[in-house]
Structures are given as structure tokens and as C-alpha cells.
Amino acid sequence: MLVATLVSAHGQALVGEALLARLARTVPGTVRTAVLDGAVAADLFAEAADARKLEADIGAELDGAAIDIIVQPAATRRKALFLADMDSTMIGQECIDELAAYVGLKELVAGITERAMRGEIAFEPALRERVALLKGVPLSVVDEIIRDRITLTPGGRELVRTMRANGGYTALVSGGFTVFTGPISAAIGFDEHRSNVLLADGGILRGEVAAPIVGMQAKLDALVELRTRFGLAPEATMAVGDGANDLAMLGEAGLGVAFRAKPAVAVAAGARLNRADLTALLYAQGYTGSEIVRA
Structure with a gap:
């Protein structure tokens, strides 16, 4: 299981419920999402083996939004x-x-x-x-x-x-x-x-x-x-x-x-x-x- 953490640009709140719902529908392998800090940061958990591919898949759905993505194994985060x-x-x-x-x-x-x-x-x-x-x-x-x-x-x-x-x-x-x-x-x-x-x-x-x-x-x-x-x-x-x-x-x-x-x-x-x-x-x-x- 990989976890992709999405974090808004400093001082912004861009990771809202609508975005998370869309990512859950469109990113292959998504199991669930979790809010970490309002619309500032959230997690997306996915059954995937390639961290770079998961990062790219999520990035393609962000439409250029100022959001960073950190992907890593969930068990050792x-x-x-x-x-x-x-x-x-x-x-x-x-x-x-x-x-x-x-x-x-x-x-x-x-x-x-x-x-x-x-x-x-x-x-x-x-x-x-x-x-x-x-x-x-x-x-x-x-x-x-x-x-x-x-x-x-x-x-x-x-x-x-x-x-x-x-x-x-x-x-x-x-x-x-x-x-x-x-x-x-x-x-x-x-x-x-x-x-x-x-x-x-x-x-x-x-x-x-x-x-x-x-x-x-x-x-x-x-x-x-x-x-x-x-x-x-x-x-x-x-x-x-x-x-x-x-x-x-x-x-x-x-x-x-x-x-x-x-x-x-x-x-x-x-x-x-x-x-x-x-x-x-x-x-x-x-x-x-x-x-x-x-x-």
C-alpha cells in the first residue's frame, strides 16, 4: 500500500472535498482518502507498486493546482x-x-x-x-x-x-x-x-x-x-x-x-x-x- 500525501502551497487551502472525491474516482488503485488538515493537506491510499507512477497519475488530475505530492509506503511513513x-x-x-x-x-x-x-x-x-x-x-x-x-x-x-x-x-x-x-x-x-x-x-x-x-x-x-x-x-x-x-x-x-x-x-x-x-x-x-x- 502506498500513501500519497497532498499538501497545498504555503498559505493556501487547495485540497478540498471535491478534489479528493474526484481523485478517488479517477486515480487507479485508490482505496481511500483521509483529511489531515482541513483543505490544506490530505492522504490518498492506493494499491500500487510504482510511487513515481502514482505521483504522475495524481499530478495529471490536479490541473496545475499548486499542490505538492509525496508518495511512499504507508506502513513506514x-x-x-x-x-x-x-x-x-x-x-x-x-x-x-x-x-x-x-x-x-x-x-x-x-x-x-x-x-x-x-x-x-x-x-x-x-x-x-x-x-x-x-x-x-x-x-x-x-x-x-x-x-x-x-x-x-x-x-x-x-x-x-x-x-x-x-x-x-x-x-x-x-x-x-x-x-x-x-x-x-x-x-x-x-x-x-x-x-x-x-x-x-x-x-x-x-x-x-x-x-x-x-x-x-x-x-x-x-x-x-x-x-x-x-x-x-x-x-x-x-x-x-x-x-x-x-x-x-x-x-x-x-x-x-x-x-x-x-x-x-x-x-x-x-x-x-x-x-x-x-x-x-x-x-x-x-x-x-x-x-x-x-x-
């Missing part, structure tokens, strides 16, 4: 371990680009970031190249950037806090920097954070990052390590990210979700979120609106 990327996933910005803006190099650094996240260039040398451009930046600007330029992605706090309230473990695993992941993970409510260390002397960046670099392999290793620590089956894990350095982590997770992701990542991931906020990852686990811990 509830997750006990959640790993998340930070930049452009749990927050709306790329922190290294915001640091570069301080020295007037945002456009240059953002271009390198975009290519790395698309998988066009290797992550680690691209990170070292960008960090070198930050030499001389005072670390004191980080607090200002977090205060004035960083925005938390809607639904992120609710996602993390609801999972933790129900016994789940949550980790922010980023190719970014500890000076950002520390305060941001605390603001969202993660159990832990892992990321890269910017080297500095007297509070001034040296233009270097400590080894080893937290990149694609480190994100994958974090998932496997935490899964093993808690004795979890692979299907009890979930990960979300947007860039090429998230691909291995997303592929290893029981549910790997591409969030407003680069094209190659969206194609490779098990599920895609392009319109809904991060509470969609609670609905996908079967949580109802009344069970969400509101921030």
Missing part, C-alpha cells in the same frame, strides 16, 4: 530520525553569499555557490575558493547577518519540534559554517548541528576552512552514524536538502526530499517539495493539523 540541510532549505539564504556581500563580492560568490549546488563543479574546491575570498572579514558581522538577513523557512520550527515531541531525533547537517549552524539550529530547535569551521585569527577570517570539510560524504556519514546509534531501520529516516552535496544523504534516507531543489536533485530524490512549506514533511508522516507543535 512515520520517521524517527530527521537530517536537514541548512542553506536554502531550513533558511532562505546561502550564508556564505551573505558573508561575501559584506566585502562586495556577493555576485561572484553566489555564482560559484549556484554552480556547486547544481553539481557543475565539485563542492570541496568550490568551498575553499569561496572561503578564500572572505579573508579579512571580521567574525563579528555574523551576528548582524543572522539578525538582519537570515529568514527561517516557514514550517521548519513546527517540523523539528513536532518530531522531537514524538521521540524523533533531529540534526542540522550543513556544508556551511558552525558560526551560523549553532544559532540557527538553536532557533529552530534541532538536537544537534554539524558543519564546517571557519578559521580566524583575532576574530578576523583567515580565508581558510578547517579540514575535513563537511560535504556530500560527511552528510551521508552523519545519516548512517545516527541511524546506527539509535538502532533504526533505513526506512525510519528522513532527509531534506536542495543541492548536489545533499544527493547521497537523500538517497540513503528512507524518505529523501528535494526542497525547492536544483533540477538534478529534484529528479534524483524520492520526493519533491516545490510549493508547500516544511510542515508538509509532518503531513507526509501522517501527522494531522491538530498534532503539530506550533512555534
Whole structure:
């Protein structure tokens, strides 16, 4: 049995009774539907073997409505371990680009970031190249950037806090920097954070990052390590990210979700979120609106 969770775009309520009734009639294999949160989110259960086909069948009936669809085995939908990327996933910005803006190099650094996240260039040398451009930046600007330029992605706090309230473990695993992941993970409510260390002397960046670099392999290793620590089956894990350095982590997770992701990542991931906020990852686990811990 597969379950397809339909979630409206952020701030909208598009999954109404009429739509569910039509899907129940027209989508092959449908057994039943269930409302999760008014017209915001609902489930469709189907006797089907191909998740991508079920997603396509439902999508064809939506007439372009701004609704995301997450399909997975119904029996293992509830997750006990959640790993998340930070930049452009749990927050709306790329922190290294915001640091570069301080020295007037945002456009240059953002271009390198975009290519790395698309998988066009290797992550680690691209990170070292960008960090070198930050030499001389005072670390004191980080607090200002977090205060004035960083925005938390809607639904992120609710996602993390609801999972933790129900016994789940949550980790922010980023190719970014500890000076950002520390305060941001605390603001969202993660159990832990892992990321890269910017080297500095007297509070001034040296233009270097400590080894080893937290990149694609480190994100994958974090998932496997935490899964093993808690004795979890692979299907009890979930990960979300947007860039090429998230691909291995997303592929290893029981549910790997591409969030407003680069094209190659969206194609490779098990599920895609392009319109809904991060509470969609609670609905996908079967949580109802009344069970969400509101921030």
C-alpha cells in the first residue's frame, strides 16, 4: 500500500472535498482518502507498486493546482530520525553569499555557490575558493547577518519540534559554517548541528576552512552514524536538502526530499517539495493539523 500525501502551497487551502472525491474516482488503485488538515493537506491510499507512477497519475488530475505530492509506503511513513540541510532549505539564504556581500563580492560568490549546488563543479574546491575570498572579514558581522538577513523557512520550527515531541531525533547537517549552524539550529530547535569551521585569527577570517570539510560524504556519514546509534531501520529516516552535496544523504534516507531543489536533485530524490512549506514533511508522516507543535 502506498500513501500519497497532498499538501497545498504555503498559505493556501487547495485540497478540498471535491478534489479528493474526484481523485478517488479517477486515480487507479485508490482505496481511500483521509483529511489531515482541513483543505490544506490530505492522504490518498492506493494499491500500487510504482510511487513515481502514482505521483504522475495524481499530478495529471490536479490541473496545475499548486499542490505538492509525496508518495511512499504507508506502513513506514512515520520517521524517527530527521537530517536537514541548512542553506536554502531550513533558511532562505546561502550564508556564505551573505558573508561575501559584506566585502562586495556577493555576485561572484553566489555564482560559484549556484554552480556547486547544481553539481557543475565539485563542492570541496568550490568551498575553499569561496572561503578564500572572505579573508579579512571580521567574525563579528555574523551576528548582524543572522539578525538582519537570515529568514527561517516557514514550517521548519513546527517540523523539528513536532518530531522531537514524538521521540524523533533531529540534526542540522550543513556544508556551511558552525558560526551560523549553532544559532540557527538553536532557533529552530534541532538536537544537534554539524558543519564546517571557519578559521580566524583575532576574530578576523583567515580565508581558510578547517579540514575535513563537511560535504556530500560527511552528510551521508552523519545519516548512517545516527541511524546506527539509535538502532533504526533505513526506512525510519528522513532527509531534506536542495543541492548536489545533499544527493547521497537523500538517497540513503528512507524518505529523501528535494526542497525547492536544483533540477538534478529534484529528479534524483524520492520526493519533491516545490510549493508547500516544511510542515508538509509532518503531513507526509501522517501527522494531522491538530498534532503539530506550533512555534
